[in-house]
Amino acid sequence: MSLKTGVNIFNTVVFRLTLWYTVLFAAFGIAGFYVIYLTLSTNLQKRMDEDLLNEVAEFSEIYRLHGPQILESLLINEAQSEGITRMYCRLMTPERKVLASSDMREWGDVITDPAVIAESREGSPVLMTRQVPSLKYSARIVVARMYDGKILELGESMEDDEDLKAHYREMSQAAVAVMLIAGAMVGWFVSRKAMLGVERVTNTAISIGRGDLDHRVPLGREGAEIQALAIAFNEMINRISVLITELKDVTNSIAHDLKSPITRIRVMAETALTENESKDEYREMAGMVIEECDNLVGMIDTLLDLAEAEAGVMKLPGDLFDLAESVKSVCELYDIVAQQNGITCTVDVSPEPVSVKGDKKRIQGVIANILDNAMKYTPADGKIAVRVRALFGYAIVTVTDSGIGISESDLPRIFEPFYRADRSRSTRGYGLGLSLVQSVIRAHGGKVEVRSTPSVGTIFTIILPYSS
Amino acid sequence: MRILLVEDDVRTAAFIIKGLKQAGYVAEHATDGETGLHMALNEAYDAAVVDIMLPHMDGLLLTEKLRKHKKNLPVIFLSARRTVEDRVKGLQTGGDDYLVKPFAFTELLARIQALIRRAGSISEPSSLTIADLSVDILKRKITRGDRVIELQFLEFSLLEYLMRNAGVAVSKTMIMEHVWNYDFDPQTNVVEARICHLREKIDRGFDKKLIHTIRGVGYVLEDRG
Numbered sequence: 001m002s003l004k005t006g007v008n009i010f011n012t013v014v015f016r017l018t019l020w021y022t023v024l025f026a027a028f029g030i031a032g033f034y035v036i037y038l039t040l041s042t043n044l045q046k047r048m049d050e051d052l053l054n055e056v057a058e059f060s061e062i063y064r065l066h067g068p069q070i071l072e073s074l075l076i077n078e079a080q081s082e083g084i085t086r087m088y089c090r091l092m093t094p095e096r097k098v099l100a101s102s103d104m105r106e107w108g109d110v111i112t113d114p115a116v117i118a119e120s121r122e123g124s125p126v127l128m129t130r131q132v133p134s135l136k137y138s139a140r141i142v143v144a145r146m147y148d149g150k151i152l153e154l155g156e157s158m159e160d161d162e163d164l165k166a167h168y169r170e171m172s173q174a175a176v177a178v179m180l181i182a183g184a185m186v187g188w189f190v191s192r193k194a195m196l197g198v199e200r201v202t203n204t205a206i207s208i209g210r211g212d213l214d215h216r217v218p219l220g221r222e223g224a225e226i227q228a229l230a231i232a233f234n235e236m237i238n239r240i241s242v243l244i245t246e247l248k249d250v251t252n253s254i255a256h257d258l259k260s261p262i263t264r265i266r267v268m269a270e271t272a273l274t275e276n277e278s279k280d281e282y283r284e285m286a287g288m289v290i291e292e293c294d295n296l297v298g299m300i301d302t303l304l305d306l307a308e309a310e311a312g313v314m315k316l317p318g319d320l321f322d323l324a325e326s327v328k329s330v331c332e333l334y335d336i337v338a339q340q341n342g343i344t345c346t347v348d349v350s351p352e353p354v355s356v357k358g359d360k361k362r363i364q365g366v367i368a369n370i371l372d373n374a375m376k377y378t379p380a381d382g383k384i385a386v387r388v389r390a391l392f393g394y395a396i397v398t399v400t401d402s403g404i405g406i407s408e409s410d411l412p413r414i415f416e417p418f419y420r421a422d423r424s425r426s427t428r429g430y431g432l433g434l435s436l437v438q439s440v441i442r443a444h445g446g447k448v449e450v451r452s453t454p455s456v457g458t459i460f461t462i463i464l465p466y467s468s
Numbered sequence: 469m470r471i472l473l474v475e476d477d478v479r480t481a482a483f484i485i486k487g488l489k490q491a492g493y494v495a496e497h498a499t500d501g502e503t504g505l506h507m508a509l510n511e512a513y514d515a516a517v518v519d520i521m522l523p524h525m526d527g528l529l530l531t532e533k534l535r536k537h538k539k540n541l542p543v544i545f546l547s548a549r550r551t552v553e554d555r556v557k558g559l560q561t562g563g564d565d566y567l568v569k570p571f572a573f574t575e576l577l578a579r580i581q582a583l584i585r586r587a588g589s590i591s592e593p594s595s596l597t598i599a600d601l602s603v604d605i606l607k608r609k610i611t612r613g614d615r616v617i618e619l620q621f622l623e624f625s626l627l628e629y630l631m632r633n634a635g636v637a638v639s640k641t642m643i644m645e646h647v648w649n650y651d652f653d654p655q656t657n658v659v660e661a662r663i664c665h666l667r668e669k670i671d672r673g674f675d676k677k678l679i680h681t682i683r684g685v686g687y688v689l690e691d692r693g
Contacts, residue, residue: 287683
C-alpha cells in the first residue's frame with residue numbers, strides 16, 4: 001500500500017488481512033486433509049483385517065475337514081502366490097512348536113506372544129500390528145485357535161497401505177502449500193481492493209490539508225461502506241468550504257465596518273491639527289471622536305457576544321426570572337422615545353409571572369433590540385404592541401409594529417450577520433443586532449420567528465421554553 | 469486622596485494619571501506587579517487601580533497577596549477581558565470593582581469615588597443639594613427653589629445618580645448599568661430622551677441650568693455659577 005511516508009508495512013490493514021487469510025486457509029486445509037487421512041487409514045486397516053479373518057476362517061475349515069497335510073501345502077502355496085516378503089502362514093502347537101510353515105526367511109524371528117496364544121479361543125481370532133525388524137514395513141498378524149487347540153498364525157505386510165498413506169501425505173503437503181499461496185494472494189487482492197477507496201479518501205485529505213479545498217474524493221465501485229465514507233467526507237468538505245466562504249465574507253464586512261469610523265476619526269483629528277478652530281469646535285470634535293470609538297467598542301462587543309453565543313459556549317445562569325416583568329421594564333424605558341416619535345406603544349403582559357430560565361440581562365437586550373428596530377421603522381402615528389404570554393409550555397413574546405415592513409426578498413436574510421435591508425447604510429447599527437437576537441434566543445433553547453407585510457407591519461415572535 | 473495605579477502600558481497610565489490629577493487626586497504609578505505590591509504594602513493609599521495583565525506578577529496575584537497581608541485597600545481591576553467569568557474571578561480574588569477596557573474615564577472616576585466613600589464608611593446622605601435643587605431621598609421629595617417637582621420612578625433614580633456624582637460627567641452606559649441595571653446599548657435615544665424629559669422638569673423656567681450635556685462623554689449635573 002503506497003500510504004506515503006512513514007507507514008510500517010506490518011501495520012497496514014492489507015498486510016493484516018493477507019496474514020489472516022493465509023493462516024485461515026492453511027488451518028482449514030490442514031484440518032481437512034487430516035480428517036481425510038484418518039478416515040483413509042482406518043478403512044485400509046479394516047479391509048486388511050477382513051481379508052485376514054476370512055482367510056483364517058477358510059483355513060480352519062480346511063484343516064478341520066482335510067487335516068494338516070492339505071493345510072500345509074495350502075499355506076505354502078498361499079504365501080508364495082502373495083510373495084514371501086508380503087505374507088507368511090504357520091501352524092503351531094500351543095507351545096509354539098511349528099508344525100507347518102511357509103517360507104519364513106525374510107520374516108526373521110517373528111515370535112508370537114505366549115499370552116496372546118493363551119488368550120485365543122476357537123472362533124475368536126486375535127488381531128495385532130507388529131514391527132518386523134528384518135522388514136521395512138509393519139505387519140498385521142492374526143492368531144487363531146483351531147478346533148483341536150493348534151494355533152494358526154497369518155501375517156501380512158502393510159507395505160501397500162503404508163505406501164498409499166505416504167503418497168497421500170506428500171500430496172496433502174503440496175496441496176496445503178498451494179492453498180497457503182492462494183490464500184495470501186486472495187487476501188492481498190481482496191483487502192487491497194477494499195482499501196483502495198480508503199486510500200483515495202486519504203490522498204484527498206492530504207491534498208486538502210495542503211490547502212486545496214476544491215478536491216473531492218472520486219466515487220468508485222468498492223461497495224456501500226466505502227461509498228458512504230467518500231460521500232460523508234465530501235459533504236464535510238463542502239460544509240467546511242461554505243463556512244470558510246462565510247467567514248471570509250464576515251471578515252470583509254468587519255474590516256469594512258471598522259474602516260469607515262476609523263477614517264472619520266482620523267479626518268477629525270487631522271482637521272483639528274491643521275485648521276484653526278475655536279475651543280468649542282475642538283471640544284465638539286473630541287466628543288465626536290469619543291462617540292465613534294464607543295460605537296466601535298459596541299460593535300466589537302456585539303461581535304464577541306455573537307461569537308460566544310454561536311460557538312455554543314455562552315454560559316447562561318440557571319436562574320429563573322419573570323419574563324413578563326423583564327419585558328415590561330424594558331418597554332418602560334422606551335415610552336418617552338415612542339411619545340417623541342408619535343408612536344403608540346402598548347404593553348400587554350400576562351398578570352401571572354411567566355418564568356423563564358437563563359440570562360435576564362441578555363434577554364432584555366434581545367427585547368431592546370427588537371424594540372429599537374420597531375421604533376426605527378415605524379412612522380409617526382404608528383403603533384407598536386408588545387405581548388407576553390405563557391402558552392402550551394412556552395413563554396411567548398410578540399412585538400407587532402405598523403412599520404414599513406420587510407420585503408419578501410430580505411425576510412429570510414435579516415438574521416444573517418452584517419445583513420442590512422437598508423443598503424444605503426444610513427441608519428445606525430452594523431446589522432448585527434438581529435443575529436445576536438437569534439443566537440441568544442437559540443442559546444436559551446428557543447427560537448425567533450418573523451412575519452412581515454411591506455407597508456403594513458412586522459411581527460417578531462420569540463418563543464422560549466417555560467420553566468416552572 | 470492618594471491613588472496607586474499599577475499599569476504596564478505607559479501611555480494609558482499617563483492619561484489616567486493626568487485625569488486623576490485634574491480631578492484632585494494624588495496619583496502614583498508602578499509599571500509591574502512586584503513594584504505595585506511593594507508600594508501598596510509600604511505606603512498609604514486610599515484606593516488602587518490595577519491592570520490584570522502585568523509583568524512579573526499579575527493583578528489578581530497582587531491583590532491576593534495584598535489581602536493576605538490584611539490590607540483593606542480598595543482595588544479596581546482594569547482588563548480587556550469582558551466575560552462574566554473574568555469579572556467574577558476578579559472579584560473573588562479580593563478586588564472591589566472591575567472595569568473593562570476601553571472605558572470612559574469618568575466611569576473610572578465615579579467608581580473610585582464610590583469605593584472611597586464605601587471604604588471610609590461614609591454613610592450615604594439622605595438628602596442632596598446642588599444650588600437651589602434639593603432631593604430628599606427617603607421621602608422622595610424634590611424641590612427647586614420653592615417649586616415642588618414630581619418625577620417618575622426612572623427619572624427619580626436618574627436624578628439621584630446625577631446628584632451623587634455632581635460635577636462628574638456620567639456616560640449613557642453608566643446610566644444604563646448603574647441607574648436602571650440594564651446591560652445593553654440601545655440603538656435608539658432612550659437615555660437622551662429621558663435626560664431631555666428630566667431637564668424639562670428640573671431646568672425649565674429657571675435661568676440657571678443644572679443639567680449639562682458634554683458631547684461624546686455624557687451628562688453632568690453641576691452649578692456652573
